[in-house]
Amino acid sequence: MPDALAGNARCSRMPRQRLEFDGGRVDLDAELYRRRWRKFQKYRKERGLPWTALFTLRLLALRTLKRLDRWIIAIEQDRFLIGENTVASEYNTLEENRKWADSYDWSRGGEEWTNDARSLRAIDPGEWKNRLVTEMMLKYIRPGSVVLEMGAGAGRWTRILAQRCSRVLAADISEVALNNCKKNLADYQNIQYLLVGNGLPDEIPDESVDFIWSYDVFVHVNPNDTARYLAYFKGKLKPGGIAIIHHPGEYRSSSDRVNGWRSFMTGRFFAHLLEGNGMRLLEQNRALPHKWGDVITVFTKDGKPGRNGP
Numbered sequence: 001m002p003d004a005l006a007g008n009a010r011c012s013r014m015p016r017q018r019l020e021f022d023g024g025r026v027d028l029d030a031e032l033y034r035r036r037w038r039k040f041q042k043y044r045k046e047r048g049l050p051w052t053a054l055f056t057l058r059l060l061a062l063r064t065l066k067r068l069d070r071w072i073i074a075i076e077q078d079r080f081l082i083g084e085n086t087v088a089s090e091y092n093t094l095e096e097n098r099k100w101a102d103s104y105d106w107s108r109g110g111e112e113w114t115n116d117a118r119s120l121r122a123i124d125p126g127e128w129k130n131r132l133v134t135e136m137m138l139k140y141i142r143p144g145s146v147v148l149e150m151g152a153g154a155g156r157w158t159r160i161l162a163q164r165c166s167r168v169l170a171a172d173i174s175e176v177a178l179n180n181c182k183k184n185l186a187d188y189q190n191i192q193y194l195l196v197g198n199g200l201p202d203e204i205p206d207e208s209v210d211f212i213w214s215y216d217v218f219v220h221v222n223p224n225d226t227a228r229y230l231a232y233f234k235g236k237l238k239p240g241g242i243a244i245i246h247h248p249g250e251y252r253s254s255s256d257r258v259n260g261w262r263s264f265m266t267g268r269f270f271a272h273l274l275e276g277n278g279m280r281l282l283e284q285n286r287a288l289p290h291k292w293g294d295v296i297t298v299f300t301k302d303g304k305p306g307r308n309g310p
């Protein structure tokens with residue numbers, strides 16, 4: 001995903017690495033420091049000591065800031081903090097996501113991310129996609145229903161939804177992604193395309209949606225925005241309606257999170273937000289996502305299902 005989202009990269013930390021090489025030990029940290037020292041000397045000669053010293057100070061300050069961010073975000077995750085001035089929500093913003101999606105080459109239809117199942121989980125991509133569809137999407141989403149897909153992209157999942165449901169509302173913040181989706185799925189008459197501006201699609205009437213599906217989207221959405229979407233989903237779902245949302249969870253290391261441009265949501269945090277919105281958690285699946293650490297949360301808006309509802 002987005003380089004802009006590499007805002008996250010600000011939180012990465014190079015692991016200490018040592019390699020056995022020709023019987024001797026190569027200390028990669030030492031090599032790194034040697035390289036930095038050489039660069040310092042080069043700049044000092046070319047640009048003078050004051051510029052080089054101040055620039056080095058600036059780098060150190062930025063590093064300290066990144067570390068502070070990591071500590072603050074850990075507290076935010078632990079205490080489920082959202083709202084004004086929360087640091088996690090300075091990352092993975094809607095604007096960054098839109099900028100990335102509007103400049104992305106969508107010609108592969110999103111199947112390039114299906115192929116990630118091989119490198120990330122060592123499983124056959126086709127098999128993985130099939131399992132996700134049968135064991136998650138089709139397990140819940142009933143034929144003939146109305147489905148809202150948030151972040152449709154080029155239509156990787158929209159096609160399957162359109163084949164099963166009576167109506168699909170395909171929403172995205174990126175006009176470029178939606179145009180690709182339209183082009184790829186021109187044969188389907190039951191898809192309505194919704195460009196989400198800075199807010200949420202308000203053309204959808206309240207309590208009119210049976211199911212919500214979103215895969216590979218909320219993994220890149222920050223906790224503040226996620227909370228906004230959950231409140232919105234609650235308003236749009238019919239009583240008894242169900243949402244299936246793929247989002248970040250707990251990772252083995254911060255670089256694992258950063259490399260996948262994951263936002264600072266966790267499984268517990270997501271469950272907490274649901275509870276705060278008065279929605280009921282049905283399951284949190286950690287086995288089906290294409291990346292270890294991710295979670296697929298299924299939840300429902302309780303109540304009596306509508307006549308055509310789920």
Ligand SMILES: C[S@@+](CC[C@H](N)C(=O)[O-])C[C@H]1O[C@@H](n2cnc3c(N)ncnc32)[C@H](O)[C@@H]1O
Pocket residue numbers: 001094097098101109110111113150151152153154155156157171172173174177196214215216217220221225
């Ligand atoms: C990695 S692509 C995945 C597309 C599609 N869901 C798929 O799996 O092939 C992420 C998509 O989410 C959209 N997106 C990102 N943030 C969003 C948000 N806050 N609301 C709606 N869509 C969003 C992007 O524009 C992009 O189309």
